[in-house]
Amino acid sequence: MHTLTEPTVASAAERADVGIHARFRRTFAGFSLDVDLNLPGRGVTALFGHSGSGKTTCLRCVAGLERAAEARLEVNGELWQDSASGVFVPPHRRALGYVFQEASLFPHLNVRRNLEYGLRRVDRATRRVEWDRVLELLGIGHLLERMPERLSGGERQRVGIARALLTSPRLLLMDEPLAALDLKRKNEILPYLERLHDELDIPILYVSHAPDEVARLADHVVLLDQGRLVAQGGLQETLARLDLPTAFGEDAGVVVEALVAGHDEAYHLTRLVFPGGEVLVARRPEALGQRLRFRVHARDVSLALARAEGTSITNLLPATVQALAAADTPAHVLVRLDADGTPLLARITRRSADQLGIAAGQRLWAQIKAVALLG
Amino acid sequence: MVPLDSVDLAAIWLTLKLATLTTVLLLLIGTPIGWWLARTRSKWKGPIGAVVALPLVLPPTVLGFYLLVAMGPHGFIGQLTQSLGLGTLPFTFAGLVVASVFYSLPFVVQPLQNAFEAIGERPLEVAATLRAGPVDTFFTVVLPLAKPGFVTAAILGFAHTVGEFGVVLMIGGNIPEKTRVVSVQIYDHVEAMEYAQAHWLAGGMLAFSFVVLLVLYTSRLKQGWRG
Numbered sequence: 001m002h003t004l005t006e007p008t009v010a011s012a013a014e015r016a017d018v019g020i021h022a023r024f025r026r027t028f029a030g031f032s033l034d035v036d037l038n039l040p041g042r043g044v045t046a047l048f049g050h051s052g053s054g055k056t057t058c059l060r061c062v063a064g065l066e067r068a069a070e071a072r073l074e075v076n077g078e079l080w081q082d083s084a085s086g087v088f089v090p091p092h093r094r095a096l097g098y099v100f101q102e103a104s105l106f107p108h109l110n111v112r113r114n115l116e117y118g119l120r121r122v123d124r125a126t127r128r129v130e131w132d133r134v135l136e137l138l139g140i141g142h143l144l145e146r147m148p149e150r151l152s153g154g155e156r157q158r159v160g161i162a163r164a165l166l167t168s169p170r171l172l173l174m175d176e177p178l179a180a181l182d183l184k185r186k187n188e189i190l191p192y193l194e195r196l197h198d199e200l201d202i203p204i205l206y207v208s209h210a211p212d213e214v215a216r217l218a219d220h221v222v223l224l225d226q227g228r229l230v231a232q233g234g235l236q237e238t239l240a241r242l243d244l245p246t247a248f249g250e251d252a253g254v255v256v257e258a259l260v261a262g263h264d265e266a267y268h269l270t271r272l273v274f275p276g277g278e279v280l281v282a283r284r285p286e287a288l289g290q291r292l293r294f295r296v297h298a299r300d301v302s303l304a305l306a307r308a309e310g311t312s313i314t315n316l317l318p319a320t321v322q323a324l325a326a327a328d329t330p331a332h333v334l335v336r337l338d339a340d341g342t343p344l345l346a347r348i349t350r351r352s353a354d355q356l357g358i359a360a361g362q363r364l365w366a367q368i369k370a371v372a373l374l375g
Numbered sequence: 376m377v378p379l380d381s382v383d384l385a386a387i388w389l390t391l392k393l394a395t396l397t398t399v400l401l402l403l404i405g406t407p408i409g410w411w412l413a414r415t416r417s418k419w420k421g422p423i424g425a426v427v428a429l430p431l432v433l434p435p436t437v438l439g440f441y442l443l444v445a446m447g448p449h450g451f452i453g454q455l456t457q458s459l460g461l462g463t464l465p466f467t468f469a470g471l472v473v474a475s476v477f478y479s480l481p482f483v484v485q486p487l488q489n490a491f492e493a494i495g496e497r498p499l500e501v502a503a504t505l506r507a508g509p510v511d512t513f514f515t516v517v518l519p520l521a522k523p524g525f526v527t528a529a530i531l532g533f534a535h536t537v538g539e540f541g542v543v544l545m546i547g548g549n550i551p552e553k554t555r556v557v558s559v560q561i562y563d564h565v566e567a568m569e570y571a572q573a574h575w576l577a578g579g580m581l582a583f584s585f586v587v588l589l590v591l592y593t594s595r596l597k598q599g600w601r602g
Binding site: 090091093096098100106107108117118122 | 506
């Protein structure tokens, strides 16, 4: 289970040590960035927002490729930048890996020498990531002697990720690594990214504007809008917040992490359990006990006062209404529910909400029309 | 039978020596200038770029005249060389080299600047995130990627120096084995009505220039225009 890593009651010293503390202020032509971030020192943190929200600029500031006039940046106890005392560690002295949107492999070097470029510049003593392991993790062992121009977009991006990993970074920065790829290539790379997340203990800052990628990969979300921080927190919690729907619009919804609890071979279904309930989905290849994330869009959840009989909807969960809020259109409202441990969002018409008399504290049934499995 | 005598051969040898030395110096001087022009956001980029390009449009006599004055006993270059105990540069081979460096500067700086600009910001940023410092990046990323630009710059710088005439005459005069290059020698032959020798030298220059440009343009077509 991914725990929520909101800073809690840890002592000040402890808080300063772990994680990434970043404050950047800078005015660019027609755009200003002003953020104060407290991010966990592990797992995947998504910097999420529309284009122009400042997420890439933020990432570049962390890397030192962009220099914010007023800044303080501390990564797991190491001070990388402090404008007050004039500290600025240049990018090549920061123990980070950076994956650009286009893989940006050196065109004059073959894959092997691209991979070695960073590796050779890292002290033997500080190397923690093994060559063979990275090749295996990203499935690029057979490409070593090829020149970058002879790789597909997906292969190039995998080499780019491997090259960054081989510097044994203490922080991996990824700037929309999938944005330049078509859907097929994206689906080819996503499993590799999930493996990174599961198998390497390197915190990742992942810039994306695609809700599905964020839902699939992230543990922690930072929501940016026009250079300002809108929200930061654990994935499930942040996605289920009612005050943020404009950021997600039609895509509002929650992510649920579940375990595969059983397969119904006769009907070709798989049973997924999570705190507070279970759902049935079309048969999955995963083995019993395996973890799986799925997304429930608010638009796919309808509400009923009593357990509906004679319906084709299989997935019904008892839930308590926590709050209501405006949705992306005046015709709809968003209802935040607590399905006995798992937050849910429902997007229903304002008319239905009034007719059913939906109010906080009410017990009712959430009918889930569709779940989108991630992975 | 080739009617060239030892004076002609000396002129050819001197020309090649001058062009080679000038090209080497220009690559050393032109690289930082081209790099600065390609990367800077300074307000001086325009003025410096314009100064570098001046020899493209100035009559060689104008350039030669100012260099002559500057390198003369009362000019600032002349004062400097005298204080270093080198005497004055006009009418010496060294003076010719200095003048050629100025004269051919844009032919080396501009292809280098174009090549550096074509590389863009990204490979440098990638190298930085892979722990390469600026100098390291320059030698391991910039130089290899700008190689076609260096080849073009060297060829143009060499060929243009071989082809100079006006500046040589202003600075170098016409001293055999010191400052008498092929272009000046052709002029002398024509003056003396020695058309056979003039033909051989002029034809040689023509063939040389054509081959140089042919190599340049066909290699550009093959690898695309990379400066």
